[in-house]
Amino acid sequence: MKNTLFFICFLTLNISAQNYSKSIISPELEMKIKKDTIYKLDVNNRIEYFNILSKIILPDYFDLKKKINNTIKAEDKIKVEKIIKSYNQKSIYYLNKFQETQRIRYQNTLAYNNLNTILIFETLSIYPDSYAILMNESILNSKINIKDKFLIDQLFSKYEYLLTDNEKTISKMQIQITKSKSQLKIVDIFQNTGNKTDKDIAKSKLIDLLIWSIK
Template sequence: MRFTYFIFLLFSVSTGLFSQDCKQGTLKESIYESMELDSVYLIDIDFRIKYYAKLSKEILPKYSMLKSQIKEQIKNSDLEKIEEIAILYDNTRKIILNEIKESQRRIYQDVNAYSKLNSILIFETLDLFPDSYALLTNKSRIGNQLKDQEYQLILNIFSNYEHLLQENNDCINSFFNEMSQSKKELNIIEIFQNTGNKTESETRQGNLIDLLIWAIN
């Protein structure tokens, strides 16, 4: 009898614990407004997934010979320097993405799922093929912390291998044009580009550094 009563009491207490109402939290009005606007990123996500797939499955494999040719031209004495630039680039990419994710968590409590996924896709694509101008050498980018000696290293490597742009001119132009055309078709907007003020020299420098980083990975 006592055992039966004990079981009944235990069941009653347990039921009371797990049947309590879980009250719905209240978010700030600005966060609700942000949630409603978040769906606009659905189209961007779709386009960025398609571009990522095309880049990884079609464009980059198509130019694998270019990648090999560039890698073969890299001197052993410069390999470590290019690796240093590649590490600097990758660390910067991760830092910026983490800052965006932290901002989403702290300000918007991670409710903007599509916006966050869109950001992740942007920086995953920048991992697949680099954009050193956007993340490193674009001095107009807010928060750019590239040190003078790091920039000088990039300039030195560019000077040492600028001849590759001329020697592989047709193939390199075709490569970058194909990426640009794919971005245009899918309405991909590049980040941190200082649109309208990016010089031809900056474009050449960025393209070569991108190719060198890509070649050693």
């Protein structure tokens, strides 16, 4: 997903020039194409959120990132690297499944919808959401890898104290992220909010920080 933003900006400037021959488009697909413009604002907002997150919010907490990185023992960094590998693989899997649907069902005609989804996963590559990608088993055909679950539980048991020791800084960062999302109407994916336990939230918060500290 590297250099994706250049590709996104290029496509965004050219979407308005796209023309689709009505003679080869079904009425259902034609309606989908017309409704696709509702995602234009989402695309613009997600680009702005990506910019704010990567250039403004996260750099303010590089000291926290370094502190957490220095705290993780060498043998545990190997475990985090394994989780990162699974996280990246699962992210690519979800994105590929979406793009496959775009290609097969919609003939890649839903441009803004497609760009919106690419931006979602591009953003998740700079600051992770381990609950959405790894831990949420409510997603269709999704089940947490047993080895990943074991590693996550191990790391949580060993480093849960980091959430308490750095509570003020972590809370400040998350407030900024939440505020930015709210202002730009950014909706997180794969949350299963009603069924998330406090432990799920704490685990994902810690794993997000561990992944971010090493990536």
